[in-house]
Structure formats: structure tokens, C-alpha cells
Amino acid sequence: MAINILLTDTGSPLGSGLRQRFESTTHRFVAEHPADLDWRDSAQVADYLDQIAPHLILNTTGWGEGAAVKPELLVAGARSLAKAVAGRDCAVVHLSSYRVFHGEGRVSHKEADVPKAETELSQVFSEAEAVLADALSRVLCLRSSWVLSTVGGSLLARLLADFQAGRATVVSDHWRGTPVLVSDVVRAVYAITQQIIYGADNWGVMHFGSSDVCSELVFAQKVREMIEAEIGQTLQLEELETPTDNSAVLELRRVRDNFGIQPRSWRQGLRPALRSWLKRTGYLEPAKAS
Incomplete structure (x- = not known):
């Protein structure tokens, strides 16, 4: 049976990465949507789902890192999707964030921990998860720690933008996480969806x-x-002395137990990502053919 997979939004580095990965799948993959489609309008979304008849939806609507998060779209999109999907034979993988715990002051967060939504962003991410979980039986909310990309609002993008501008990046030695490259999140989502397609019945929150x-x-x-080793120039850093009670450290259990996905060190894959950015921005000359 042909499987229809729908990706809601490709505007973020994560959405773009998922699109690139899933376009090579043997299943029907839909990431191009009508220009006038409003994901906040449940009636429009329901009509669109009637046309696509998806078996699996990857929901990235409103997702982002840092200032790239679109709070109103994140919640409204989840709410309309929950209403439109209810009653259909369709599963949803919802991309979420460590920010559900933002401001709680814990050292690390388990999948079973109930978010207290101490900040505006934590409330937004928590509400988006809740409206989907309350309406649908087959929904998996995948929370990631800092998602790193060379563009967008991630910590890595901020470091590189400041490097280009010749200014120091303010960073904290108290603000801790389990950072992961966007390519690794894409790898995990792809592995999860393939197992769902072939019968895996694991739902709920995963880290x-x-x-x-x-x-x-x-x-x-x-x-x-790494930058200094590649081009001899130095990234300027300024340490923020003020302690923070926030933590983006996520304890992983369910993705390993239920899907066999093994995390890797954030150092793996970082150098190739940096080299690609340095070449793209002209700091490194492309290798010449001999």
C-alpha cells in the first residue's frame, strides 16, 4: 500500500532538512502546499487533508530555535491540526522542544516530567503538545535539546553570525544542554517514521x-x-557571569527503548558542518581538482 506523508512547514532549518531527507523516500511525500493555505484554520486544513489523505503527518508548523520560534502559529497550527486529524486513520509526529521546561530550574528533564510552563515560550510549546495529545491517540511529541544549524536562530547560527560581524558572542557556562545537529534530528525522525509505517505503536512524549x-x-x-584550526581566525566570546536556572539537558530513554535510536556526541558532525559553512561564506576556498 502506498503511504502518504505530509510535512506541514519547511520554513525552518529542521523543516528544510526533513524535506530534503524525505523527498528520496519511496512513499508519496507532500511538502508543497497551496499559497493561501492557513494552517491556523481547521476547516481549511481538514479540506486539504481530504485531498492529500495522509497516513502520517510531520508537524513543524511554528517550530524554531531562539527568536525563530513563531509562538502564535505553533499553538494555533497544532490546535487546527488536532481538530482536522481527529477521527482519521492518520498518525502525527509533532516536533517540540526542551523549552517546555524553560524556567523550572531543574538540572535535567525526564520524559515523564510534567512541564510547569514557567515562561511564555514554555507555555506555547506545552500547549501545542497538549492540544494534540488530548485530541489524538496516535501522536508522538519529539522534544529536542538545542538544535544546531548554521542558519536560523540556533546557538551555532548565532556564533557564526557574530563571527562574520566581528563581534563577541555572549555565552553562559551555567546554561547547559545536550545539543544536537539538525541533521541528527532529521535522522531520528526518519527512523521513527519508518518504524511507524511498518507497525510500531509507540506514542506519547520522547526526548x-x-x-x-x-x-x-x-x-x-x-x-x-575548529574555526581557528581551519582559517586561523578567532571567534570572540564574552562569558555571561549571571547564573541561570534554565536547563536544556534532556534524558533520553524512550527513543532508544522503543525505536533503537542511539544518540551521538554533539562533537560528531560539527566540523563538517562548520567547513561547509566556511566554504559557502568564502572563508575556505573549494578544493581544486588535481
């Missing part, structure tokens, strides 16, 4: 991130070390 913890400062120092 994803790297296998090791670091602070913003430690991560930034590693990026600086």
Missing part, C-alpha cells in the same frame, strides 16, 4: 539530543577552536 552534556561556553569554545 532527543546528544549523548553528552555541555554548557553554551564549552560549545562555543569548541566552535572557536
Whole structure:
């Protein structure tokens, strides 16, 4: 049987990465939508789902890192999707974030921990998860720690933008996470969806991130070390002395137990991502054919 997979939004680095990965799938994959489609309008969404008849939806509507998050779209999109999908033979993989715990002051967060939604962003991400979980039986909410990409609002993108502008990046040695490259999140989502397609029946909240913890400062120092090794220039850093009670450290269990997905160190894959960015922005000359 042909499987129809729908990706709601490709505007973020994560959405774009998922599109690139899933376009090579043997299943029917839909990521191009009518220009006038409003994901906040449940009636429009329901009509669109009637046309596509998806078996699986990857929901990235409103998702982002840092300032790239679209709070109103995140919640309204989840609410209309929940209403439109209810009663259909369709599963949803919803991309969420460590931000559901933002402001709680815990050192790390387990999948079973109930978010208290202490900040505006944590409320937004928590509400988006809740409206889907309340309406649908087959929904998987995948929360990721810091998702790293060279564009957008991630910590890595911020470091590289400041490097280009010749200004120091303010980072904290207290703000800790289990950062993960966007390509690794894409890899995990693809593995999860393939198993769902072939009968996996694992739903609810799951966490994803790297296998090791670091602070913003430690991560930034590693990026600086790699840039200096490649081009001899130095990334300027300024340490924020004020302690923070936030943590993006996610404890991973269910993705390993239920889907066999093993996290890897955030250091793996970082150098190729940096080299690609340095070439694209002209800091490194492309290798010449001999």
C-alpha cells in the first residue's frame, strides 16, 4: 500500500532538512502546499487533508530555535491540526522542544516530567503538545535539546553570525544542554517514521539530543577552536557571569527503548558542518581538482 506523508512547514532549518531527507523516500511525500493555505484554520486544513489523505503527518508548523520560534502559529497550527486529524486513520509526529521546561530550574528533564510552563515560550510549546495529545491517540511529541544549524536562530547560527560581524558572542557556562545537529534530528525522525509505517505503536512524549552534556561556553569554545584550526581566525566570546536556572539537558530513554535510536556526541558532525559553512561564506576556498 502506498503511504502518504505530509510535512506541514519547511520554513525552518529542521523543516528544510526533513524535506530534503524525505523527498528520496519511496512513499508519496507532500511538502508543497497551496499559497493561501492557513494552517491556523481547521476547516481549511481538514479540506486539504481530504485531498492529500495522509497516513502520517510531520508537524513543524511554528517550530524554531531562539527568536525563530513563531509562538502564535505553533499553538494555533497544532490546535487546527488536532481538530482536522481527529477521527482519521492518520498518525502525527509533532516536533517540540526542551523549552517546555524553560524556567523550572531543574538540572535535567525526564520524559515523564510534567512541564510547569514557567515562561511564555514554555507555555506555547506545552500547549501545542497538549492540544494534540488530548485530541489524538496516535501522536508522538519529539522534544529536542538545542538544535544546531548554521542558519536560523540556533546557538551555532548565532556564533557564526557574530563571527562574520566581528563581534563577541555572549555565552553562559551555567546554561547547559545536550545539543544536537539538525541533521541528527532529521535522522531520528526518519527512523521513527519508518518504524511507524511498518507497525510500531509507540506514542506519547520522547526526548532527543546528544549523548553528552555541555554548557553554551564549552560549545562555543569548541566552535572557536575548529574555526581557528581551519582559517586561523578567532571567534570572540564574552562569558555571561549571571547564573541561570534554565536547563536544556534532556534524558533520553524512550527513543532508544522503543525505536533503537542511539544518540551521538554533539562533537560528531560539527566540523563538517562548520567547513561547509566556511566554504559557502568564502572563508575556505573549494578544493581544486588535481
